[in-house]
Amino acid sequence: MKSCPRWLLPSLLPLLLAGCSGPGADLSGWVAEQKARKPPPLQPLPVLKTFEMYDYTDQGMRDPFSASATETPGAGTGPHPDLKRPKQPLEAFSLDSLKMVGTLGDVTRQEALIQEPSGLIHRVRIGEFMGLNYGRIVSMTPTQVDLQELVPDGSGGWTQRTATVVLRH
Template sequence: MLTISACDDPKQQMAQQMQQSQVEQTQSDNRSQGKLPSQTLSTTTTMPVQAAELITPYVYAATGLRSPFKVHGAVLVTQNQPQTQLKTPPAPSPPPVLVVAQPAQVEPVQPEPVAQRQPGPPPDAGRPRQPLEAYGLSELIYRGMMATGNTKAGLIQRPDGAVLRVGLGQYLGQRSGRIVEITATQINLIETVFDPQVGYKPMPASLIAPISR
């Protein structure tokens, strides 16, 4: 059996292994055909062994790539770059505070008290009272007007049914109502009414005839 010395070159080792395999295959064939080993060796050609080539070992090192163990976006630190510190973002400013001014409380203005007047005797207290001043206007009924030339007179019915004739300047009612106008439908007069703030004051009033149906 032919033995080939080992070599450090992988290619040479593979070539030697192929040669050895061919030799073994040839010897196996010769045995099966009854040939001697010497005859086989004589026909076998020995190839020269090439000198081994020294290869410098290569060490793989990944540089300049992002580390998978660091958060994306962080600063990459390599052997050729100085270490840099991450800048801390400034703290957010507090939201503005809305200050609502309270409206000033205004004290309500109190009206000055008005001196209350006490009712006294009416201005015409010394005047003689007329018959129709004994009744209120709501008790009297106006029945119409009578005219004689330029003179007008009104007809007033009392509660007892009696009808009296009145003219301009006369009085009726319980508020010293003086007659100032006589028409076919009503009598207009001026009453003297007491007001606690100003005392006695004049106020218009009317006695209207009922509508006949």
């Protein structure tokens, strides 16, 4: 067996030891360099505007959360629905879900054809009711049905509102 020449080991030793530096040597140098750098100057904060204080005095003014003195709570003498009358089939649906699909009859006796969401078609005449808000049919043309609805006014009474169901093709 042959041995290595004696001069080979001492010549390779510095090369081997050069690779034995610590794992964070590059990182330590970079951190030291960054710490030595001067930070950029900060911009000054903007000057804040001063606002005048407003003193709100509510003495002598109406409380917005209580009923007005002119409003009378309760049903009053205005219009109100007849809650004792039997409901008609189309009063179970909102007007948005009902479709007018046609009319029947002549000038003296006219009927509108209204389709409910399930597809069933009903005949309606002036004076009958439909919709969730006690809508009474007040007039009809070949292209639309006009209703007078009664909706709660928020103070225990009722107010009238006009609604229309239009013929859809």
